[in-house]
Amino acid sequence: MELKGLIPIIHLCEHYSVETSFFDELHDEGLIRITTLEQTSYLHQDRISDVEKMIRIHQELNINTEGIDAVFNLLQKIDSLQSELNKLHDRLRLYENDF
Amino acid sequence: MTYIDYYKVLGINKNATENEIKKAYRKMARKYHPDLNPNDKEAERKFKEVNEANEVLSNPENRKKYDKYGKDWKHAEEFEKAQQERQYQRGGGQRTTGRFSEDDFSDFFSSMFGGGYQRTRRNEVKFRGQDYNAELQLELEDVYRTHKRTLTVNGKNIRLTIPAGVKNGQVIKIKGYGGEGISGGPKGDLHIKFSILNHSRFKRDKDNLYTTVKLDLYKALLGGEVVINTFDSKVKLNVKPETKNLTKVKLKGKGFPVYKEEGQFGDLYITYQIEIPTKLTNKEKELFKELAKLR
Numbered sequence: 001m002e003l004k005g006l007i008p009i010i011h012l013c014e015h016y017s018v019e020t021s022f023f024d025e026l027h028d029e030g031l032i033r034i035t036t037l038e039q040t041s042y043l044h045q046d047r048i049s050d051v052e053k054m055i056r057i058h059q060e061l062n063i064n065t066e067g068i069d070a071v072f073n074l075l076q077k078i079d080s081l082q083s084e085l086n087k088l089h090d091r092l093r094l095y096e097n098d099f
Numbered sequence: 100m101t102y103i104d105y106y107k108v109l110g111i112n113k114n115a116t117e118n119e120i121k122k123a124y125r126k127m128a129r130k131y132h133p134d135l136n137p138n139d140k141e142a143e144r145k146f147k148e149v150n151e152a153n154e155v156l157s158n159p160e161n162r163k164k165y166d167k168y169g170k171d172w173k174h175a176e177e178f179e180k181a182q183q184e185r186q187y188q189r190g191g192g193q194r195t196t197g198r199f200s201e202d203d204f205s206d207f208f209s210s211m212f213g214g215g216y217q218r219t220r221r222n223e224v225k226f227r228g229q230d231y232n233a234e235l236q237l238e239l240e241d242v243y244r245t246h247k248r249t250l251t252v253n254g255k256n257i258r259l260t261i262p263a264g265v266k267n268g269q270v271i272k273i274k275g276y277g278g279e280g281i282s283g284g285p286k287g288d289l290h291i292k293f294s295i296l297n298h299s300r301f302k303r304d305k306d307n308l309y310t311t312v313k314l315d316l317y318k319a320l321l322g323g324e325v326v327i328n329t330f331d332s333k334v335k336l337n338v339k340p341e342t343k344n345l346t347k348v349k350l351k352g353k354g355f356p357v358y359k360e361e362g363q364f365g366d367l368y369i370t371y372q373i374e375i376p377t378k379l380t381n382k383e384k385e386l387f388k389e390l391a392k393l394r
Contacts, residue, residue, distance in 0.1 A: 049272060057134055060128065060132065061125070061128055062125060063129070071135060075137070079232075083234075083292075
């Protein structure tokens, strides 16, 4: 199996001072995907940025994994609404330039 | 410099217990935390205010001082001065130096507790700065080649390399270019989302390009050569005799550059659109009738 881009969860636990069970909970909630190879659990590096955010939300705001899931869903919704708003602004600008 | 009612900031009354303060702080932090309020300067300002209120009210000593001198903060300044003088007289003479950015606190806070205020370990709360999100609009032609561009984000100039083949909606992260950390925390990141506008004759799907080329009836029937415009050059193509309308031709490696795979390109798909001649002369009509008789 390919190990490219995979980071052992144990290293992340040390780095961010979190228990391995936290990663298991995130995995159970469907927020991350843990890959297990030869009894070692790994996380793909592409997810690090999101995981950092999840850890901050958990540690600084005492929000559990179910709450993190809800927060991420809402943030995604905000992001898509923001993109939609930007597109509409651009279209509006086209009409405004006509007059 | 204006007086800040820290109780009001946390939405509690003056008799609030330590537990009530903690609860109110957590509630407010959840409301204004930078991770939950992307690109919201007002939330960031409020979050700093909430942290400041918590710094003062969650520490019994500071709370006592604030309750005593709060509204008359100018007296507190005098009080501090007198305290310091007494310390020097006793031979202490040392003033703690803060390891936190003074910009994170209001002038009111600094005047009450001193610019070099150092918090106790119990209250040491550092927060990572807000992540900023920006959208960069580029034309398809702009992302055909790797190039550098200078962006201005929140007054800062950032020189950015835009790799060829960046896709519409793709986000890249620039570490440390987000909001300032709070209470000495690390800076946030800058996320740039690319919005690629396409005003070219080509439709892009991943790394492949699609275009339509008009072919006159005679060339479609009898075959011949056509010169096709690819995205950055011209290519001569042989058209087979009896080419049907909407025939597709694939030009390998003439598509769009593959992101971060130097020298690799997708394919270009050409669809032939056969044009029927119009405004026929009498002679042409006669010849077509002759041809029709032969079928």
